[in-house]
Amino acid sequence: MKFKPAIKPYTGPAGGWGSLEATTRFVLDSKQTLKNLRNLMRVNKARGFDCPGCAWGDDNHSTFSFCENGAKAVSWEATRNAVEPEFFAAHSVGTLQQQSDYFLEYQGRLTHPMRYNAETDHYEPIDWPDALALIAKHIKAMDNPNQIELYTSGRASNEASYLYQLFGRMLGTSNFPDCSNMCHEASGVGLKQSIGVGKGTIRMDDFEKADAIFVFGQNPGTNHPRMLHSLKNAAKRGARIVSFNTLRERGLERFADPQDPLQMLTPKSSPISSSYFQPNLGGDMAAVRGIVKALQESHRQRLAAGEAGLFDLAFIERHSVGVEAYLARVDATSWAQITEQSGLSEAQLRQAAAIYQGAERVICTWAMGVTQHKHSVATVREITNLQLLFGQLGKPGAGLCPVRGHSNVQGNRTMGIDEKSPKALLDSLERHFGFTANRAHGHNTVEALEAMLRGEVKVLIALGGNLAAAAPDTERTARALRCCDLTVHISTKLNRSHLVTGKDALILPTLGRTEQDLQASGPQYITVEDSFSMVHASEGVGRPLADTQRSETAIVCGIADAVLGNQPLDWLALADDYSLIRDHIAATVAGFADFNRRCDQPGGFYLGNAAAELRFATPSGKAEFSAAELPVSLFPQLNGQKAPFTLQTLRSHDQYNTTIYGLDDRYRGVYGQREVLFIHPEDLAALGMRDGERVEIETLWNDGVVRKVSGFKLVSYDIPRGNLAAYYPETNPLVPLASFGDGTGTPTSKSIPVAVRRCAAPPSLRIA
Ligand SMILES: Nc1nc2c(c(=O)[nH]1)N[C@H]1C(S)=C(S)[C@@H](COP(=O)(O)OP(=O)(O)OC[C@H]3O[C@@H](n4cnc5c(=O)[nH]c(N)nc54)[C@H](O)[C@@H]3O)O[C@H]1N2
Ligand SMILES: Nc1nc2c(c(=O)[nH]1)N[C@H]1C(S)=C(S)[C@@H](COP(=O)(O)OP(=O)(O)OC[C@H]3O[C@@H](n4cnc5c(=O)[nH]c(N)nc54)[C@H](O)[C@@H]3O)O[C@H]1N2
Numbered sequence: 001m002k003f004k005p006a007i008k009p010y011t012g013p014a015g016g017w018g019s020l021e022a023t024t025r026f027v028l029d030s031k032q033t034l035k036n037l038r039n040l041m042r043v044n045k046a047r048g049f050d051c052p053g054c055a056w057g058d059d060n061h062s063t064f065s066f067c068e069n070g071a072k073a074v075s076w077e078a079t080r081n082a083v084e085p086e087f088f089a090a091h092s093v094g095t096l097q098q099q100s101d102y103f104l105e106y107q108g109r110l111t112h113p114m115r116y117n118a119e120t121d122h123y124e125p126i127d128w129p130d131a132l133a134l135i136a137k138h139i140k141a142m143d144n145p146n147q148i149e150l151y152t153s154g155r156a157s158n159e160a161s162y163l164y165q166l167f168g169r170m171l172g173t174s175n176f177p178d179c180s181n182m183c184h185e186a187s188g189v190g191l192k193q194s195i196g197v198g199k200g201t202i203r204m205d206d207f208e209k210a211d212a213i214f215v216f217g218q219n220p221g222t223n224h225p226r227m228l229h230s231l232k233n234a235a236k237r238g239a240r241i242v243s244f245n246t247l248r249e250r251g252l253e254r255f256a257d258p259q260d261p262l263q264m265l266t267p268k269s270s271p272i273s274s275s276y277f278q279p280n281l282g283g284d285m286a287a288v289r290g291i292v293k294a295l296q297e298s299h300r301q302r303l304a305a306g307e308a309g310l311f312d313l314a315f316i317e318r319h320s321v322g323v324e325a326y327l328a329r330v331d332a333t334s335w336a337q338i339t340e341q342s343g344l345s346e347a348q349l350r351q352a353a354a355i356y357q358g359a360e361r362v363i364c365t366w367a368m369g370v371t372q373h374k375h376s377v378a379t380v381r382e383i384t385n386l387q388l389l390f391g392q393l394g395k396p397g398a399g400l401c402p403v404r405g406h407s408n409v410q411g412n413r414t415m416g417i418d419e420k421s422p423k424a425l426l427d428s429l430e431r432h433f434g435f436t437a438n439r440a441h442g443h444n445t446v447e448a449l450e451a452m453l454r455g456e457v458k459v460l461i462a463l464g465g466n467l468a469a470a471a472p473d474t475e476r477t478a479r480a481l482r483c484c485d486l487t488v489h490i491s492t493k494l495n496r497s498h499l500v501t502g503k504d505a506l507i508l509p510t511l512g513r514t515e516q517d518l519q520a521s522g523p524q525y526i527t528v529e530d531s532f533s534m535v536h537a538s539e540g541v542g543r544p545l546a547d548t549q550r551s552e553t554a555i556v557c558g559i560a561d562a563v564l565g566n567q568p569l570d571w572l573a574l575a576d577d578y579s580l581i582r583d584h585i586a587a588t589v590a591g592f593a594d595f596n597r598r599c600d601q602p603g604g605f606y607l608g609n610a611a612a613e614l615r616f617a618t619p620s621g622k623a624e625f626s627a628a629e630l631p632v633s634l635f636p637q638l639n640g641q642k643a644p645f646t647l648q649t650l651r652s653h654d655q656y657n658t659t660i661y662g663l664d665d666r667y668r669g670v671y672g673q674r675e676v677l678f679i680h681p682e683d684l685a686a687l688g689m690r691d692g693e694r695v696e697i698e699t700l701w702n703d704g705v706v707r708k709v710s711g712f713k714l715v716s717y718d719i720p721r722g723n724l725a726a727y728y729p730e731t732n733p734l735v736p737l738a739s740f741g742d743g744t745g746t747p748t749s750k751s752i753p754v755a756v757r758r759c760a761a762p763p764s765l766r767i768a
């Protein structure tokens with residue numbers, strides 16, 4: 001494929017004809033048009049499969065609910081192109097390393113288990129029994145069970161991820177690094193501290209009842225397009241949508257619904273946001289503090305006038321602790337500090353406060369713009385503080401909504417993919433299966449990479465994902481992976497992680513969610529959980545490309561059987577019939593009683609959320625306000641010196657994390673290229689440079705390591721001065737491994753202190 005680079009500002013709304021065109025073009029481009037369309041028709045329907053795109057919920061009213069990016073995810077997986085043993089015979093690992101991430105995945109689906117041969121630098125075919133025996137040999141050679149790291153990416157089903165963590169725990173480890181550690185960890189940690197449960201409190205239909213929706217640090221037009229329907233419908237009813245986003249994102253401004261024929265026939269598009277604020281990167285905590293400061297003023301004025309206050313005092317009194325300390329902290333935070341850090345004026349924050357005040361029911365949603373900073377837990381808790389002041393929990397149309405990433409990342413955590421060894425789950429696993437679990441906390445993703453660098457890890461198994469490209473500090477991450485004796489990747493497609501091998505390395509080809517999964521007892525379905533705690537069945541419809549591909553569940557069972565044998569658990573019997581796995585889940589995981597039968601409910605079943613029912617599993621038994629100070633500076637590690645720029649790394653419209661579908665980012669007007677750097681026009685002028693000139697970007701960090709990428713083209717953009725944006729994963733080499741969120745270990749992918757300099761060189765290829 002050839003790409004012609006261009007920058008052309010996008011003038012249409014998000015969604016609409018532009019989106020449908022792109023969808024059709026993408027589906028029709030692929031060789032399997034009919035199959036693709038049939039798949040699309042069934043996505044998220046009663047007995048179809050769950051969309052492997054995002055974790056947004058299913059809208060049961062819609063007849064044809066898919067979005068452009070869901071369509072890409074499905075047809076990308078459904079390709080009939082195969083990466084077979086001949087491909088690996090023709091291309092050495094060294095030559096594949098020279099290729100882009102786009103090229104690697106574009107080759108097609110992995111069909112055969114492959115083993116790396118260091119002498120020839122080629123992958124060679126290996127039979128399944130030999131591959132499993134090799135894994136068992138390495139694991140049995142470990143001195144202690146913590147020498148293994150079991151990585152998970154959030155597409156794995158409940159069934160596969162439950163067995164995966166059970167295998168690890170029976171082996172004696174809690175080393176479960178996962179994509180969530182790099183993603184919504186702060187939401188889980190912050191919400192757990194504040195309200196006792198690390199998940200969102202709202203359900204899909206709350207969007208139909210909210211008076212105002214505050215969207216923080218999220219780009220739904222690209223990453224959760226189905227959310228636009230909820231936002232559009234809410235806006236149509238008159239609900240106010242207030243966006244806080246450092247960039248002007250098209251999808252948050254205007255939207256035309258490609259599934260609404262009436263809207264398609266008129267050029268009209270729906271306005272989404274009634275107000276759009278552009279804080280500095282990392283400025284949301286200060287912004288929310290400012291909103292609360294303004295609201296507290298009104299509250300006091302009302303009390304002084306002998307009226308009822310603004311805050312929901314009955315709720316606060318009954319259901320929370322710590323409000324005095326928090327409000328004292330708000331008083332102690334000056335407007336000067338708030339406006340300097342947020343980058344928003346007092347007038348803007350008072351405007352946002354006025355909208356909040358005018359709404360009876362408010363939902364706050366957020367994603368990576370909130371969670372990938374150093375002070376992300378404090379920010380999540382600050383948003384929660386605001387909601388608690390107004391009793392926005394336990395009533396319809398109101399609550400807290402972290403919008404998850406991978407389609408089953410929330411389910412993975414529920415199933416026990418948790419390095420922090422949740423006590424209740426371990427108790428019940430021990431009781432049910434009769435073994436003693438290791439109670440010590442295991443490694444998160446950054447800790448796992450650090451342990452590898454220290455030479456403490458022998459085996460890495462990755463259930464999906466692309467750790468080498470998704471993790472920070474690309475060069476150190478690559479070094480870490482190479483320290484392992486064995487790396488195993490259970491994958492659908494070829495990616496960078498396969499090319500950064502341990503001394504021994506395996507690629508195990510797996511079925512995707514869209515494909516039929518036939519086992520000894522017949523066709524199997526799996527289950528997933530969305531952002532709204534709805535659990536539902538998903539059954540693939542497409543014919544697998546090769547009979548040498550195995551389901552994730554079968555692979556996990558195969559590994560566990562090879563290592564642990566069939567006592568106390570007959571793993572292979574579980575692989576034959578997934579309903580037996582669900583029986584074990586029902587017996588050990590809270591909320592899953594009668595699991596198999598409940599899978600038949602159309603639309604699935606709701607797991608419930610104690611905080612939404614005003615039951616708080618916190619130490620005080622109540623919702624807890626947090627009285628954290630604003631960070632003194634957003635970059636304390638630079639000893640008070642301010643970096644010239646702060647860089648965020650984000651997603652284009654044509655990518656799914658490290659999977660690059662194409663080189664366009666339509667809504668941001670970028671075509672045929674990815675090495676671009678968005679910058680304020682005045683910053684551009686101050687640098688003495690022009691649009692289209694190339695720069696190198698260097699991280700300013702205090703460990704003496706040089707972290708640089710070069711050849712990025714400057715693109716002026718509507719972004720506050722001092723803030724920059726560029727795509728992930730090309731910019732991952734810039735994120736220091738040691739720079740992560742307080743209490744989360746999440747790499748600070750949205751706040752990297754950098755300098756920018758002119759450079760003549762073309763883009764540097766990312767070679768591991
Ligand atoms: N098509 C598609 N869908 C996806 C994905 C994908 O790659 N492609 N990825 C999935 C995954 S795993 C995830 S986690 C989600 C990610 O969904 P998002 O969180 O929407 O993903 P990002 O592209 O990282 O976008 C971050 C957004 O926050 C803004 N932002 C960044 N920093 C700040 C800040 O400090 N403050 C504020 N207010 N705004 C900020 C950015 O301008 C951008 O609009 O999407 C999921 N869905
Ligand atoms: N700089 C920077 N880094 C980031 C982020 C950022 O915003 N900026 N975002 C972070 C976030 S939010 C996340 S979630 C992580 C993502 O980290 P990962 O989840 O590790 O990465 P993905 O790119 O989603 O993984 C893609 C690979 O998964 C495999 N795959 C796809 N479908 C399946 C399947 O059904 N089964 C199996 N077994 N394999 C499958 C394919 O081989 C594909 O190559 O990246 C993080 N890294």
Ligand SMILES: [Mo]
Pocket residue numbers: 179182183184404405406
């Ligand atoms: Mo994510």
